[in-house]
Amino acid sequence: MPRDGSITRTSIMDSAQQLILNQGFSATSVDSVIEKTGITKGAFYYHFDTKAELALALVERYAALDHEHLEMNMKQAEELSRDPLxxxxIFAGxxxxxxxxxxxxxxxxxxASYCYEAQLFTEDTxxxxxxxxxxxRQRLSAKFSEIMEIYPPKLEVTPESLADMILVIYEGVFIMSKTLKEPAMTAVQLGQYRNYIELMFEKPAA
Amino acid sequence: MPRDGSITRTSIMDSAQQLILNQGFSATSVDSVIEKTGITKGAFYYHFDTKAELALALVERYAALDHEHLEMNMKQAEELSRDPLxxxxIFAGxxxxxxxxxxxxxxxxxxASYCYEAQLFTEDTxxxxxxxxxxxRQRLSAKFSEIMEIYPPKLEVTPESLADMILVIYEGVFIMSKTLKEPAMTAVQLGQYRNYIELMFEKPAA
DNA sequence: TTATTTATACCGACTAGTTGGTTTAAATAA
DNA sequence: TTATTTAAACCAACTAGTCGGTATAAATAA
Incomplete structure (x- = not known):
């Protein structure tokens, strides 16, 4: 039986992702990845045919985690209340x-990292x-459609724009908190999304 | 008197900025910049000692425009009403x-582009x-402090977090609209910032 | 006028080093 | 006995940056 190559593969991907988030894909040479991982070039090219294949594998893994992140939290929120609002x-919380x-x-x-180096990646990526x-957008706008059937929004908005806003805030606050070195910003700004939804739909206090 | 080199300098910067926003700083070689500009290497290195100096000049110019963008719109808003809210x-509008x-x-x-290639740039940049x-943050949180002296916020928020949110939305929506190729998103999401402020401070309709 | 000087603006071949990617043969481990 | 990994040599293309030379045009001088 061969030994488990998936450990090496995973640690290559971990190293690469860290490097990419700090200096971009282009500046992340294969040499820098193997150095950080502590392996050789042969091992790298055993697991990935090209650097582009690594880029694809990374975003596939990232998207799979993102999918779980969305579903897990949404399911939990759906278990904790029967009311869509x-x-x-709860989801935002x-x-x-x-x-x-x-x-x-x-x-x-x-x-975001890939977005600002867009021309370096293939269409499938x-x-x-x-x-x-x-x-x-789809998962959340469906929820907002439900909400809007029950609660009239205080201002004119579409389910899609409300859904999009949470990714907008994620992407934006990552850039701000990274630049200003203020990790605490992240939770605060996500809290403002919650505020917005609350103010948009909830009855004013009597 | 020699001819006007500032035209060349400006067009180098314009080309470089376009390339950087699409493929990042690292992948933007000096060769690609001079090709897009239609000049030679000698001309480039006449205007910029190093590629890093170009990076600095670009962000300096960008920040100067950003400063004007903030001030012009804020001044205009301040002329159109005496009430800080x-x-x-009006400013958000x-x-x-x-x-x-x-x-x-x-x-x-x-x-944002520089943020995801942070390690490539010097401290001054x-x-x-x-x-x-x-x-x-300073300009807008001062305004929100004024607002909060008059209008009680419907939920607990700080002037700073409200101020930060607009850059959060800018940065976030740029990434989303670029990726989804939906330029119309930008105005919609900025509109939601306006909504949020309105809901947070304005009296509910009687 | 006309010739010469001067400073800036620009050209393009060149260098020294790095890049992603390949190949080979041997070593290691289950 | 087969999958995994090492170590090192290698390549063509590309990288940032250099440098001697040239073009431009206004200022100066004969």
């Missing part, structure tokens, strides 16, 4: 809580990112 | 209006970006 508020007490290393998003963004 | 709502009817090329932010983010 409460579900949505769970995402906020995840980021509470966050310290270094500052979070970063592979989608972009497709994975696009699909995940659309999955968030 | 109305000023803030002006920013939204700028992005209305936006088509290709999709907007991108140099701060980072400082410019950090200072501009803090300038937005």
């Amino acid at each position: 409460q579900q949505m508020l 769970l995402l906020k809580a995840e980021m509470e007490g966050l310290v270094e290393p500052f979070p970063g998003c592979l989608y 972009h497709q994975i990112i696009e699909n995940m963004m659309l999955e968030w | 109305q000023q803030m709502l 002006l920013l939204k209006a700028e992005m209305e009817g936006l088509v290709e090329p999709f907007p991108g932010c140099l701060y 980072h400082q410019i970006i950090e200072n501009m983010m803090l300038e937005w």
Whole structure:
């Protein structure tokens, strides 16, 4: 029986992702990846035919985690209340809580990293990112449609724009907190999403 | 007297900025910049001692425009109303209006681009970006402090977090709209910032 | 006028080093 | 006995940056 190569494969991907989030894909040479991983070039090219294949594998793994992240929290929220608005508020609260007490290393998003080096990647790589963004939109806008059947929004909004806003805030706050070295910002800004939903739909206090 | 070199210098910077927003700084070789500009290597190195100096010059120019963008719109808002809340709502509305009817090329932010290649830049380059983010925070949180002296916020928030949120939304929506190729998102999401402020502070309709 | 000087602006071949990627043969481990 | 990994040599293409030379045009001088 051969030994388990998936350990090496995983640690290559871990090293590469860290490097990519800090210096971009282009500046992340294969040499720097193997040095950080502590392996040789032969081992790298045993697991990945090309550097582009590594890029694809990374975003596939990242998207799979993102999918789980969305579904796990949404399911949990759906179990904790039967009301769609409460579900949505719980969901936002769970995402906020995840980021509470966050310290270094500052979070970063592979989608954003790839976005600003877009021309270096192939269409299939972009497709994975696009699909995940659309999955968030679909899952959450369906929820907002439910909400809007019960609660009239205080201002004119579409379910899609409310759904999109959470990824907008994630991507934006990652950039801000990384630049200003203020990891605490992340939870605070996610909290403002919760605030917005609450103010948009809940009855004013009597 | 020699001919005007500032034209060449400006067009180098324009080409470089476009390339950097699409493929990152690292992948933007000096060769690709001179090819796009239609000049030679000698001309490039006449205007910039190193590639790093170009990076600095670009972010300096970008930050100067950003400063004007903030001040111009804020001043205009301050002229259109005497009430700080109305000023803030007008300000958000002006920013939204700028992005209305936006088509290709999709907007991108140099701060975000540099953020995901952070390790490639020197401290002074980072400082410019950090200072501009803090300038937005300072200018807007002062305004929110004024607002909160008059209007009680419906939920617990800090002036700083409300101030930060607008850059969060800018950075986030640029990534989303670029990836999904939906330039119209930009104005919509800026509109939601306006909504949030309105809901947070305005009296509910009687 | 006309010739010369001067400073800036620009050219393009060149260098020294790095890149992603390949190949080979041997070593290691289950 | 087969999958995994090492170590090292190798390549063509590309990288940032250099340097001697040239073009431009206004200022100066004969």
